[in-house]
Each structure stands twice: as structure tokens, then as C-alpha cells.
Amino acid sequence: xxxxxxxxxxxxxxxxxxxxxxxxxxxxxxxxxxxxxxxxxxxxxxxxxxxxxxxxxxxxxxxxxxxxxxxxxxxxxxxxxxxxxxxxxxxxxxxxxxxxxxxxxxxxxxxxxxxxxxxxxxxxxxxxxxxxxxxxxxxxxxxxxxxxxxxxxxxxxxxxxxxxxxxxxxxxxxxxxxxxxxxxxxxxxxxxxxxxxxxxxxxxxxxxxxxxxxxxxxxxxxxxxxxxxxxxxxxxxxxxxxxxxxxxxxxxxxxxxxxxxxxxxxxxxxxxxxxxxxxxxxxxxxxxxxxxxxxxxxxxxxxxxxxxxxxxxxxxxxxxxxxxxxxxxxxxx
Amino acid sequence: xxxxxxxxxxxxxxxxxxxxxxxxxxxxxxxxxxxxxxxxxxxxxxxxxxxxxxxxxxxxxxxxxxxxxxxxxxxxxxxxxxxxxxxxxxxxxxxxxxxxxxxxxxxxxxxxxxxxxxxxxxxxxxxxxxxxxxxxxxxxxxxxxxxxxxxxxxxxxxxxxxxxxxxxxxxxxxxxxxxxxxxxxxxxxxxxxxxxxxxxxxxxxxxxxxxxxxxxxxxxxxxxxxxxxxxxxxxxxxxxxxxxxxxxxxxxxxxxxxxxxxxxxxxxxxxxxxxxxxxxxxxxxxxxxxxxxxxxxxxxxxxxxxxxxxxx
Amino acid sequence: xxxxxxxxxxxxxxxxxxxxxxxxxxxxxxxxxxxxxxxxxxxxxxxxxxxxxxxxxxxxxxxxxxxxxxxxxxxxxxxxxxxxxxxxxxxxxxxxxxxxxxxxxxxxxxxxxxxxxxxxxxxxxxxxxxxxxxxxxxxxxxxxxxxxxxxxxxxxxxxxxxxxxxxxxxxxxxxxxxxxxxxxxxxxxxxxxxxxxxxxxxxxxxxxxxxxxxxxxxxxxxxxxxxxxxxxxxxxxxxxxxxxxxxxxxxxxxxxxxxxxxxxxxxxxxxxxxxxxxxxxxxxxxxxxxxxxxxxxxxxxxxxxxxxxxx
Numbered sequence: 001x002x003x004x005x006x007x008x009x010x011x012x013x014x015x016x017x018x019x020x021x022x023x024x025x026x027x028x029x030x031x032x033x034x035x036x037x038x039x040x041x042x043x044x045x046x047x048x049x050x051x052x053x054x055x056x057x058x059x060x061x062x063x064x065x066x067x068x069x070x071x072x073x074x075x076x077x078x079x080x081x082x083x084x085x086x087x088x089x090x091x092x093x094x095x096x097x098x099x100x101x102x103x104x105x106x107x108x109x110x111x112x113x114x115x116x117x118x119x120x121x122x123x124x125x126x127x128x129x130x131x132x133x134x135x136x137x138x139x140x141x142x143x144x145x146x147x148x149x150x151x152x153x154x155x156x157x158x159x160x161x162x163x164x165x166x167x168x169x170x171x172x173x174x175x176x177x178x179x180x181x182x183x184x185x186x187x188x189x190x191x192x193x194x195x196x197x198x199x200x201x202x203x204x205x206x207x208x209x210x211x212x213x214x215x216x217x218x219x220x221x222x223x224x225x226x227x228x229x230x231x232x233x234x235x236x237x238x239x240x241x242x243x244x245x246x247x248x249x250x251x252x253x254x255x256x257x258x259x260x261x262x263x264x265x266x267x268x269x270x271x272x273x274x275x276x277x278x279x280x281x282x283x284x285x286x287x288x289x290x291x292x293x294x295x296x297x298x299x300x301x302x303x304x305x306x307x308x309x310x311x312x313x314x315x316x317x318x319x320x321x322x323x324x325x326x327x328x329x330x331x332x333x
Numbered sequence: 334x335x336x337x338x339x340x341x342x343x344x345x346x347x348x349x350x351x352x353x354x355x356x357x358x359x360x361x362x363x364x365x366x367x368x369x370x371x372x373x374x375x376x377x378x379x380x381x382x383x384x385x386x387x388x389x390x391x392x393x394x395x396x397x398x399x400x401x402x403x404x405x406x407x408x409x410x411x412x413x414x415x416x417x418x419x420x421x422x423x424x425x426x427x428x429x430x431x432x433x434x435x436x437x438x439x440x441x442x443x444x445x446x447x448x449x450x451x452x453x454x455x456x457x458x459x460x461x462x463x464x465x466x467x468x469x470x471x472x473x474x475x476x477x478x479x480x481x482x483x484x485x486x487x488x489x490x491x492x493x494x495x496x497x498x499x500x501x502x503x504x505x506x507x508x509x510x511x512x513x514x515x516x517x518x519x520x521x522x523x524x525x526x527x528x529x530x531x532x533x534x535x536x537x538x539x540x541x542x543x544x545x546x547x548x549x550x551x552x553x554x555x556x557x558x559x560x561x562x563x564x565x566x567x568x569x570x571x572x573x574x575x576x577x578x579x580x581x582x583x584x585x586x587x588x589x590x591x592x593x594x595x596x597x598x599x600x601x602x603x604x605x606x607x608x609x610x611x612x613x614x615x616x617x618x619x620x621x622x623x624x625x626x627x628x629x630x631x632x633x634x635x636x637x638x639x640x641x642x643x644x645x
Numbered sequence: 646x647x648x649x650x651x652x653x654x655x656x657x658x659x660x661x662x663x664x665x666x667x668x669x670x671x672x673x674x675x676x677x678x679x680x681x682x683x684x685x686x687x688x689x690x691x692x693x694x695x696x697x698x699x700x701x702x703x704x705x706x707x708x709x710x711x712x713x714x715x716x717x718x719x720x721x722x723x724x725x726x727x728x729x730x731x732x733x734x735x736x737x738x739x740x741x742x743x744x745x746x747x748x749x750x751x752x753x754x755x756x757x758x759x760x761x762x763x764x765x766x767x768x769x770x771x772x773x774x775x776x777x778x779x780x781x782x783x784x785x786x787x788x789x790x791x792x793x794x795x796x797x798x799x800x801x802x803x804x805x806x807x808x809x810x811x812x813x814x815x816x817x818x819x820x821x822x823x824x825x826x827x828x829x830x831x832x833x834x835x836x837x838x839x840x841x842x843x844x845x846x847x848x849x850x851x852x853x854x855x856x857x858x859x860x861x862x863x864x865x866x867x868x869x870x871x872x873x874x875x876x877x878x879x880x881x882x883x884x885x886x887x888x889x890x891x892x893x894x895x896x897x898x899x900x901x902x903x904x905x906x907x908x909x910x911x912x913x914x915x916x917x918x919x920x921x922x923x924x925x926x927x928x929x930x931x932x933x934x935x936x937x938x939x940x941x942x943x944x945x946x947x948x949x950x951x952x953x954x955x956x
Contacts, residue, residue: 054858056854056857056858080863081862083860084860084861084862084863085860086860087857087858087859087860088858088859088860088861089860092858093858095851095854095855095858097851100850100851100852101851101852101854101855102852102855103852103855103856103870103874104852104874104948104949104950105873105874105877105947105948105949106869106870106873114859114861114865115859115860115861118859118860118861118862118865119860150949150950152949152950163855166855166859167858478659478660478663479663481656481660482659482660482663482664482667483667484933484937485660485661485664485930485931485933485934485937486664486667486668486926486930486933487888487891487892487926487929487930487933488888488889488891488892489891489892489895490891490910490922490925490926490929491671491926493910493911493914494668494671494672494675494914494922494926495671497675497914498671498674498675518885575788576892578788578790579788579790579892579895579896582790582896583895583896583899583911584911584915598788598790598791602790602794602900605794605797605798606798609794609798612790612791612794613791613795616787616788616790616791616794617787617791619786619788620786620787620788620791621786623785623786624782624785624786627782627785627786
């Protein structure tokens with residue numbers, strides 16, 4: 001049994017304009033110690049997916065269907081105290097914006113020790129000691145003195161490290177990182193990602209990392225899920241995905257990466273994918289990517305929604321025109 | 334291999350980009366800011382009800398004296414202290430005067446004073462605050478220190494002393510007294526607004542293009558504060574109306590025979606035991622005005638704040 | 646932290662001086678000779694004597710300085726009308742009443758208003774929320790003289806036999822109840838509103854999501870994380886509330902016949918006893934300024950970010 005088994009998750013938001021189907025049938029597994037990357041554009045449902053796992057989806061959103069078995073227990077069916085026990089202790093989470101994710105009126109020390117005292121029943125002294133150790137682990141200099149500082153004294157990169165320290169404080173089996181480096185400078189990004197590797201190696205922890213930046217998961221993830229418009233459109237081992245992407249959307253994402261050197265270096269403009277993601281209240285009846293797809297033609301792409309199928313061992317794709325099956329010329333226009 | 338894919342896809346993209354982009358995506362309706370704001374305002378039910386209630390009150394004070402026969406100043410002791418009835422919807426006072434029309438006339442004065450004072454407060458407050466915020470540095474500091482001192486003066490005594498200086502209480506002296514005692518908050522908020530807006534890039538751009546300071550202030554900064562100003566109008570109005578009511582109730586209101594709601598309430602206070610309606614009715618009118626103004630301000634705040642409430 | 650406090654205190658001194666100056670000027674602008682209580686003009690010799698006694702023969706800046714010295718030595722000068730009494734005496738006699746009234750009213754506002762706001766926020770859009778806000782809004786709109794009158798009407802007139810609450814004079818604790826409610830209900834509504842709004846906003850913040858993700862018990866999340874951040878705007882609103890309490894006390898004291906300083910102020914203006922008027926105004930100003938100071942310092946405690954910012 002995998003550490004986390006998500007099956008057919010549906011999370012909808014009830015709004016005045018209609019029901020927004022933010023997550024519409026998502027399933028995946030995460031094994032212990034594995035790193036899963038979830039990539040996709042803003043609004044594709046990747047954040048909502050993991051928030052659903054943690055029970056952090058705010059009304060008017062709710063999980064309408066599906067299950068998420070964590071160590072055999074269905075997270076979507078847990079309430080109140082049981083969920084609170086798992087959060088922070090067995091599953092840690094860090095969020096996108098370190099500037100607003102810490103309480104400005106409490107010291108960093110308090111925000112770390114409160115987790116420790118809540119889940120591990122430590123007393124004040126023990127908790128402080130452990131908090132200093134944690135800050136050291138994430139390479140915050142002068143940890144002992146800085147424990148009593150307030151968040152506004154820390155830089156963005158440092159705050160994100162603190163968030164990581166907090167999330168890891170109780171040695172969770174699973175760490176969820178929602179766009180952990182998006183709000184940081186590139187140089188700081190690298191440092192934070194290195195930190196991830198280090199901690200993963202030391203603690204044998206599974207990680208789900210969400211990003212819209214392929215580069216972030218390229219070197220590190222074991223498996224990658226590509227999401228679009230609330231659904232998974234491609235799912236494969238990282239190497240296989242980058243080597244032989246199947247779904248037109250994945251190809252487009254990879255093609256949009258700027259290249260500075262190498263054979264395929266292009267001169268001219270950066271590529272972008274034309275068009276915009278579909279309306280999630282009333283998604284297109286057929287393939288959701290069809291309006292923007294170069295290969296959707298006068299066949300039934302716009303009418304018949306494709307299923308997720310295993311095109312190769314451990315490589316799934318939701319498309320009628322995956323790369324390996326394409327004829328020589330694309331059909332489009 | 335990655336690069337093979339890229340060049341192939343790239344070729345495809347350039348061929349199909351034009352055709353696809355026209356189909357994809359939803360059309361973005363271009364609505365004007367005003368229409369947008371009106372639409373948002375109308376979604377706040379309390380604000381809409383309040384706006385309606387406000388208009389009802391304005392209609393009441395405007396039209397009742399025109400269409401009603403009774404003379405507000407006619408003294409007729411045989412009709413004194415009549416309870417509310419069909420003939421006299423609000424009853425009569427100790428002099429037999431019809432309270433329905435007196436309340437309406439009183440409303441005219443209360444509301445007029447309210448708006449006049451609010452307008453004056455806006456004028457003084459906006460100018461002071463905008464200049465202070467725009468000037469910045471020592472000038473700003475000095476002006477704010479002065480404002481701090483003014484904050485130290487208690488509201489009611491300040492207004493009362495101002496009235497004492499004038500020696501008499503009529504419409505204009507009341508307006509001045511209320512304005513003088515209440516303009517500080519507006520000034521401070523305006524200053525804050527201008528300071529925030531000053532940092533915007535478009536101001537820097539205007540500066541770089543050589544625009545004069547008054548152009549920047551009047552063309553770029555102030556128009557962006559109109560929303561806040563409008564909200565503040567409806568926030569200050571209740572305070573001013575209440576202040577006038579307080580002053581009137583304490584005996585420092587507009588000299589008779591003119592009356593405002595506050596002085597009507599004061600009239601009614603002496604007789605409340607037997608005839609509570611004389612004080613209750615004008616007080617309810619004041620409350621009506623205050624409540625509707627407040628909810629309108631709330632609705633305006635929602636309408637003019639572009640941040641949406643619903644987070645996905 | 647200490648530096649912050651000291652800096653703040655030092656700043657109040659020029660403010661106080663400025664306030665006294667402005668009050669001083671305004672009082673001088675009021676026409677009329679306070680010594681002229683009858684129709685006949687005051688005889689010249691007596692007038693000269695009075696002038697000398699009250700420093701009125703000196704240039705205005707000297708008068709001002711005399712007055713400032715008086716303020717700082719707690720001597721507000723003699724009453725112009727009541728020859729044998731000082732303003733100090735009058736203040737000493739009436740001020741404690743107002744202070745008690747105002748203090749209790751503020752307490753009432755806090756004890757009732759804050760929990761109302763918290764409940765309304767936590768149970769947003771439910772019956773609890775609507776009920777609480779209905780009460781709050783009704784209270785906000787109705788002027789305190791109406792509330793006071795209604796309270797008196799019900800307790801003194803309709804329920805005369807059963808009621809234990811007297812409605813006139815400042816006798817025992819039971820006589821405080823109605824005036825405190827009349828004065829405190831409006832600040833209570835303001836606080837309830839502010840707390841509710843502030844809590845709703847805080848609940849949306851990212852750091853609350855973090856707190857939940859840490860698995861902290863909801864009680865702690867609300868009690869510590871949410872409340873501490875939500876109460877900050879409430880504290881900021883406290884200072885203007887003081888201004889309202891002062892204004893309201895004038896009315897409540899008048900209606901309930903309480904021998905407080907507000908009522909006395911009105912009397913002094915009507916009887917042209919201007920040194921009393923000025924003394925009370927200056928006193929109230931000092932209270933406001935000190936209260937603002939306290940609020941600022943309290944704010945510094947609550948929100949650590951403000952301590953490091955230059956004022």
C-alpha cells in the first residue's frame with residue numbers, strides 16, 4: 001500500500017455564477033520517500049488538490065467525491081481533532097508566500113515550539129532546544145538568538161526556511177510544498193531546493209512539490225503529474241516525461257522553457273501557448289485542451305473527453321493525439 | 334531528443350497560433366469602472382436597502398412641507414399634545430403644532446446642516462491632508478504635529494466654544510462649529526491615501542515626463558481618491574448630524590422657531606413621561622439617517638474596492 | 646521598546662502646550678465681560694482690581710504663560726463667578742463622578758462588545774451573526790439621549806415598583822447602571838463591529854492557514870493567532886471612542902442629573918464662568934492626549950512591527 005493513495009478526487013466551489021469544478025477527477029499515488037512533482041498553469045487545480053488532502057479548502061469549496069488514503073485512513077472523511085492530529089505531525093505543509101504565511105505578532109520561536117508542544121508533548125525547555133536544532137538544520141545563522149525575533153526581521157528566503165523547519169518539526173512522513181520557491185529570487189530558490197534534497201535524504205520523507213516551473217522539478221522529482229483544467233493530463237516518471245513527453249500540453253510547457261545553450265537554441269521569441277484555460281464552471285464537453293491544441297482537428301477532440309490511458313508502462317496520458325501516435329503532419333487549423 | 338520535439342512543435346505552433354487563439358478563451362467584457370462599481374454596489378443588499386431608505390427620508394423632508402396644509406408655527410393650545418393619529422401622523426406638541434410637518438422641516442435643517450458640514454469637512458480635510466501628504470518631509474511633519482494637537486481638543490467642548498465665540502446659533506455658525514471640530518480624521522486619512530498613491534509608478538512616470546506638481550496632484554492623485562472621499566462623506570454625515578443633535582439637545586441648537594431634529598427631541602424631553610412620541614420620533618429619524626448612511630458607506634467600500642472577496 | 650515609549654512621551658509635551666494655546670485663544674475670542682453679571686457696568690476701580698488679580702492687565706502671552714505654569718502646577722485658577730472657589734475645587738468635586746461614569750461605560754463596551762463581535766465573526770452568516778449584528782446596528786443608530794430617555798421611561802415610569810435602578814442622582818451603585826448603559830451602548834456597538842470585521846479579515850490571512858496546517862487545536866488558533874491580530878484595530882479605535890464618551894457624558898449627565906464635569910461645563914458656558922470652561926476643556930484635552938499616548942504604547946506592545954518603525 002502506498003503512503004498516499006488519492007482516488008478520483010473532486011473538489012468544487014459553489015459560487016453565484018455556478019459550480020466551479022476546480023479538481024475534477026484526480027488520482028495518484030505517492031510512495032514513502034518518493035518525490036512527486038505536480039506542474040501546471042495557475043488555476044489548473046494543483047493547489048486545490050493538496051489543500052483538499054489537508055482539509056484546508058475554505059467554503060464555498062468542498063470535496064464532493066473521492067478519497068485520499070493516507071496510511072490507510074481516508075483524509076477526506078476525517079473531522080476535527082483527528083485531522084488536526086495528522087496535520088503538522090504526519091503531514092507537513094509549506095505555502096507559497098513566506099511573507100504572509102507567518103504570524104507577524106508572534107515570535108519565530110513561538111511559532112515553532114507551538115507545533116512541537118502540540119504534537120510531541122514537549123515542555124518549554126525541550127521545545128526551545130529542538131527549535132534551535134531545527135533552525136540550524138535549515139541553516140539559519142545564530143539560531144539561538146534569532147529564536148525570539150519577529151518574522152519581519154527575517155528575509156523572504158529565511159522565512160521560507162523557517163516554514164520548512166516548522167513543517168518538518170515533527171518528522172512528518174509526507175511534506176507538501178505548494179509553490180515553495182515561486183515568491184523567491186532565483187538565487188534563493190536554488191538554496192531552498194538544495195535544502196529540500198538534504199532533508200529528504202536525511203529523513204526519508206515523501207515530498208509533493210507543486211510548481212508551475214518545470215525547471216524546479218526537473219532534477220529532483222521521481223514522478224511528475226501534469227495538470228490542466230482540473231484534470232491530470234499526463235503522469236510519468238520524471239526522466240520519461242522530459243525525455244518523451246506525450247501530451248501536447250506537456251510538449252508546449254517544455255517548449256516554452258527558455259534555453260540558453262545547447263543544440264536546440266532558438267533565436268527569436270520565447271514560445272507561449274496561445275489562448276487561455278477553459279472556464280471551470282462549464283468546461284468544454286470534449287477534451288479540455290482542445291481549443292488550444294495544435295493537433296485537435298476536425299475529429300471528435302472537442303466532443304469526446306479522452307480518458308487517462310497507459311500509453312507505456314508507467315506513463316499515462318489523456319489525449320487522442322499523444323506524441324507517439326501522431327501521424328507525420330499535425331492535423332490542425 | 335527534447336530539442337527534436339521542440340522544433341517540431343514550434344513549427345506547428347507558429348502555423349496554428351493565429352487560428353487557435355481566436356477560438357480559445359472567453360471574451361473579456363470591457364466594462365467601465367463606474368458600471369463595475371455600480372454593479373458591485375447593487376450586489377450588497379444592505380447597501381441597496383439603505384440607499385433606498387436614505388432617498389425615502391430625503392423625499393419625506395422635501396415633499397411633506399410642500400404638500401401638507403398645516404402651518405408649522407401655528408400655536409393652538411386646544412390641539413396640544415395630541416397623540417399620533419390619522420389627522421396628525423406624528424401628533425402635536427405642547428403648543429399644538431403639527432409634528433408631522435415640523436419633523437419634516439426639522440429634517441430639512443438637520444440634513445442640510447449635515448451635508449453642508451460634511452462638504453466643508455471634506456473641503457478642509459482633503460486640502461489639508463492632500464497638501465500635507467504631497468509635500469512630505471518637514472512640512473508634512475509639521476502639519477501632522479499640528480493635527481495631533483487638534484486631536485487633543487475634545488469634540489463637544491470645542492464645538493460649544495466655537496458657538497460661544499460666534500455668540501449666536503444659526504445655520505452657518507452651526508456648520509462652522511461642527512466642521513471645525515471634525516475635520517481632522519478626514520485630513521489624516523487623505524494624507525495617508527496621498528502618501529500611498531505617491532509611491533505609485535505612474536506618479537514617477539509623470540514626474541519623469543516633467544509634469545508640474547499641481548498637475549500630478551490634481552490630475553493623477555486626487556481623482557484616485559474620489560472613491561475614498563465618497564465613502565468618507567457617508568461616514569462623516571452621521572457624526573455631524575449626531576453632533577448637531579447633541580448640541581441642540583443641550584440647548585445650544587438653532588434658535589427657534591427654526592428647529593432641527595435635535596431641538597425637536599429636546600422639546601420632547603421635558604414631556605417624555607406622558608408623551609414619549611415627541612422625543613421618540615425625531616430620534617428615530619436621526620437613527621434612520623445614521624443607519625442608512627452607514628450601510629451606504631459600507632456598500633461603497635465594497636463597490637470601490639477592486640479586491641474580490643471570494644478567494645479560490 | 647523603552648526608547649519607543651520615551652520618544653512618544655516626549656512628543657506629547659509640545660502637543661499639550663499647543664492645545665492650551667489654542668484653547669486660550671479661543672476663550673479670548675469669546676466676547677463679553679464675565680464679571681458683568683448685572684445690567685450695570687462694573688465700576689472702573691473694581692474692574693482694575695479684578696484685572697490685576699486675574700492677570701488680565703498683562704499682554705496675552707504673559708497670560709498664556711501664567712496659565713501654562715498653572716496647568717503644570719495643577720492650578721487652574723480661580724472661578725470667575727464663584728468668588729470663593731477655585732476651578733480646582735470644582736474639578737475635584739465633579740470630575741470623579743464623570744471618570745467613574747466614563748470608565749464603567751468603557752468597561753461595559755468592552756465586556757459586551759468584544760465577545761459580541763467575536764461570536765458574530767466565528768459564526769458568520771448564521772443566525773447568531775445576524776442576531777448579534779441586528780442588536781449592534783440598532784444600538785448604533787439610536788442616539789444616546791433616546792436610549793437614556795427610554796431607559797428612564799421604562800425603569801422610572803412603567804416599572805416603578807419593581808425597578809431597583811434609580812434614575813436621578815449619583816447615589817449608590819444601582820444608580821450607575823442605567824447611565825452606564827446609556828453612555829456605553831454606542832461604544833459597545835462600535836467595538837463589536839470593529840472586532841467582527843477585523844476577525845473576519847484575520848481569518849482569511851495566510852498565517853491562519855499555516856496555523857491550521859500545523860494541526861494546532863482550533864481553540865488555540867482562534868484564541869491566540871486570530872484574536873491577538875484582530876484586537877489591534879479595536880485598540881486603535883479606542884481613542885476616538887474616548888472623544889465620544891466625553892461628548893456623550895455631557896448628555897447622559899444632564900439627563901440623569903449626575904453631578905459630573907460634563908454637566909458643569911454646560912452650566913459654566915451658560916453662566917459665562919470662563920475660567921471654569923477653560924479649565925475643564927484643558928483637563929479633558931489632557932485626558933485625551935494621555936489616552937492617545939497609552940493607546941499608542943499599547944499598540945506597540947501588540948504589534949511588534951510598529952516598534953521598529955520611526956514615528
